[in-house]
Amino acid sequence: MRNLRKPYLLFLAGVTLKSDAKTGFGLRDWCPADVIGEWALPQATVSLGLQVVTPADAAARGAGSLLIGVAPVGGQLPESWIPTLVQALDAGLDIVSGLHTRLETCPALVSAAARSGARLVNVRHADRYLAPGTGRKRSGRRVLTVGTDCALGKKYTALALARALQALGADASFRATGQTGIMIAGEGIAIDAVVADFISGAAELLSPDNTADHWDVIEGQGALFHPAYAGVTLGLLHGSQPDAIVLCHDPSRSTIEDYPHIPLPSLKEAIRRYVEAAQLTNPSVRCVGVAINSSTLDDTAWTRYRQAVADELDLPVCDPMRGGVDEIARALLA
Amino acid sequence: MRNLRKPYLLFLAGVTLKSDAKTGFGLRDWCPADVIGEWALPQATVSLGLQVVTPADAAARGAGSLLIGVAPVGGQLPESWIPTLVQALDAGLDIVSGLHTRLETCPALVSAAARSGARLVNVRHADRYLAPGTGRKRSGRRVLTVGTDCALGKKYTALALARALQALGADASFRATGQTGIMIAGEGIAIDAVVADFISGAAELLSPDNTADHWDVIEGQGALFHPAYAGVTLGLLHGSQPDAIVLCHDPSRSTIEDYPHIPLPSLKEAIRRYVEAAQLTNPSVRCVGVAINSSTLDDTAWTRYRQAVADELDLPVCDPMRGGVDEIARALLA
Numbered sequence: 094m095r096n097l098r099k100p101y102l103l104f105l106a107g108v109t110l111k112s113d114a115k116t117g118f119g120l121r122d123w124c125p126a127d128v129i130g131e132w133a134l135p136q137a138t139v140s141l142g143l144q145v146v147t148p149a150d151a152a153a154r155g156a157g158s159l160l161i162g163v164a165p166v167g168g169q170l171p172e173s174w175i176p177t178l179v180q181a182l183d184a185g186l187d188i189v190s191g192l193h194t195r196l197e198t199c200p201a202l203v204s205a206a207a208r209s210g211a212r213l214v215n216v217r218h219a220d221r222y223l224a225p226g227t228g229r230k231r232s233g234r235r236v237l238t239v240g241t242d243c244a245l246g247k248k249y250t251a252l253a254l255a256r257a258l259q260a261l262g263a264d265a266s267f268r269a270t271g272q273t274g275i276m277i278a279g280e281g282i283a284i285d286a287v288v289a290d291f292i293s294g295a296a297e298l299l300s301p302d303n304t305a306d307h308w309d310v311i312e313g314q315g316a317l318f319h320p321a322y323a324g325v326t327l328g329l330l331h332g333s334q335p336d337a338i339v340l341c342h343d344p345s346r347s348t349i350e351d352y353p354h355i356p357l358p359s360l361k362e363a364i365r366r367y368v369e370a371a372q373l374t375n376p377s378v379r380c381v382g383v384a385i386n387s388s389t390l391d392d393t394a395w396t397r398y399r400q401a402v403a404d405e406l407d408l409p410v411c412d413p414m415r416g417g418v419d420e421i422a423r424a425l426l427a
Numbered sequence: 428m429r430n431l432r433k434p435y436l437l438f439l440a441g442v443t444l445k446s447d448a449k450t451g452f453g454l455r456d457w458c459p460a461d462v463i464g465e466w467a468l469p470q471a472t473v474s475l476g477l478q479v480v481t482p483a484d485a486a487a488r489g490a491g492s493l494l495i496g497v498a499p500v501g502g503q504l505p506e507s508w509i510p511t512l513v514q515a516l517d518a519g520l521d522i523v524s525g526l527h528t529r530l531e532t533c534p535a536l537v538s539a540a541a542r543s544g545a546r547l548v549n550v551r552h553a554d555r556y557l558a559p560g561t562g563r564k565r566s567g568r569r570v571l572t573v574g575t576d577c578a579l580g581k582k583y584t585a586l587a588l589a590r591a592l593q594a595l596g597a598d599a600s601f602r603a604t605g606q607t608g609i610m611i612a613g614e615g616i617a618i619d620a621v622v623a624d625f626i627s628g629a630a631e632l633l634s635p636d637n638t639a640d641h642w643d644v645i646e647g648q649g650a651l652f653h654p655a656y657a658g659v660t661l662g663l664l665h666g667s668q669p670d671a672i673v674l675c676h677d678p679s680r681s682t683i684e685d686y687p688h689i690p691l692p693s694l695k696e697a698i699r700r701y702v703e704a705a706q707l708t709n710p711s712v713r714c715v716g717v718a719i720n721s722s723t724l725d726d727t728a729w730t731r732y733r734q735a736v737a738d739e740l741d742l743p744v745c746d747p748m749r750g751g752v753d754e755i756a757r758a759l760l761a
Binding site for chain 1: 519559560561562564601618619620621622623624626627628652654655656658659660661663665666684686688689700703707708747
């Protein structure tokens with residue numbers, strides 16, 4: 094639940110694949126006002142289309158942090174990044190990292206941070222004491238995005254839903270559970286990085302007691318049907334004690350990504366299983382809508398698919414990137 | 428998956444409640460041949476009924492480790508234990524601890540270990556590289572104990588089942604997932620202490636490929652219906668990919684222990700939910716028996732209860748502490 098120093102300079106290192114710069118694109122799309130510009134190494138071929146700013150110039154313009162906007166293979170810190178990170182620290186910028194490797198394991202960064210007083214911030218690592226979940230009912234209202242698989246829009250859906258609720262006049266907060274979400278929100282807990290015993294306890298901390306009509310819109314993680322990450326998903330579901338869930342799905346997938354031997358459940362079955370599991374800590378939980386990542390469908394196919402799903406499930410069906418999620422936000426407030 | 432140095436001297440510190448010495452009793456009951464004796468502080472009022480041996484005498488008799496056989500409130504290391512632990516290290520004994528606090532956080536222990544070359548072993552903390560689960564089918568066979576709640580006999584049932592299978596001539600190994608189980612087995616992974624992303628990956632490491640007729644009997648953790656620990660349970664279930672599960676239950680409980688607002692499911696419902704979840708990584712999983720902790724029932728009540736459950740579920744029903752689990756072992760091999 095740390096507070097990050099905004100605005101950010103987005104560092105893209107030597108990125109050559111757009112998908113490796115997912116964090117940078119997420120920041121650009123969801124909090125452009127918090128972004129000063131981008132900076133990369135000479136070998137980079139991907140750009141976010143933002144103004145190119147050196148670390149020193151960014152600091153002079155009021156930036157608070159250099160944010161690592163790319164995910165290197167393996168999550169380690171490449172040697173080639175270190176001179177740039179040291180320059181940023183020397184200019185007084187914090188370094189904000191979502192890598193598995195803690196920045197403190199690099200002595201050059203520790204020295205530079207000590208020189209300037211800037212901070213090394215590892216958003217994947219919890220910075221506070223965690224405890225097992227209590228299952229105690231909290232005040233306020235909560236909605237959690239859940240998925241048929243990983244990496245199909247749970248964060249974007251939660252961000253869009255928080256904005257749609259605010260636009261409708263509701264009091265709503267986005268609650269981040271992953272590294273990019275935390276960088277966007279400026280706070281949160283990377284739920285997949287906590288000790289297994291404390292998953293639901295961490296989720297409880299993330300959405301504390303609130304006023305009766307306040308909505309926490311909680312970013313989901315993993316999937317209940319994922320052979321690697323279902324434990325994270327279930328602990329987050331129990332600790333979030335959601336009043337409502339929104340199911341996210343990508344119709345181009347029929348098996349779990351990278352696990353071709355594990356078929357996806359039907360949407361109906363997925364909803365049944367999520368609601369059944371969530372009833373443990375909130376017996377009145379309901380599914381209020383379906384968020385589709387329709388990027389592989391043309392307009393005709395999307396219109397047809399959307400209608401078919403809405404008819405089958407009798408729920409609002411939206412794509413946050415294609416028309417928004419107002420219909421789901423309204424169902425939530427109804 | 429560390430190897431612990433046996434035999435052990437069991438250290439009971441200043442224990443005054445039997446339930447705080449659960450680890451000591453578990454070691455005494457399940458691997459008496461690996462235990463040299465017990466040692467405590469003057470204020471202790473609980474004994475395991477073993478020979479009282481000083482750390483120096485234990486070392487002289489061939490002990491490999493002083494094992495902390497009590498769980499202090501909060502899991503921290505009390506100051507009052509340190510002189511005894513230093514004596515043990517000076518005598519060349521490893522210290523084996525299941526505490527949350529790593530022994531290395533105490534400088535006096537680090538110095539003493541460096542002097543004698545003895546090791547500080549924290550069984551709650553993984554000592555090897557973990558990765559997310561793969562969901563890949565492994566050779567060999569696996570049975571996992573699961574529960575309607577925590578702390579009702581999953582470890583004892585797994586230990587008893589491994590022995591019963593061996594007594595029937597089967598090739599079987601107990602696989603430990605908690606601190607006491609690891610101390611008994613001399614190896615294992617404390618599954619509740621791994622990073623959340625790696626729960627099922629750790630479970631996969633714990634029961635690797637094996638010969639076709641070999642049985643891994645895996646110690647379960649938590650419960651799918653537990654508001655704090657269900658994530659651990661689900662990840663362990665997916666990574667274990669069990670061919671069979673044994674449901675453990677204590678008929679004196681109607682709600683989750685320490686969570687009086689969370690009712691337990693019926694046995695039938697619990698089996699349905701566990702089998703449904705386990706099918707993700709092993710579609711042919713089946714429940715082969717029910718293990719009851721019948722300590723609160725007299726003989727008449729136990730006979731009646733056992734028959735009623737067996738009739739309802741059409742499964743063998745055993746209490747590992749009251750007649751053993753042979754019937755379940757035979758069902759497993761059938």
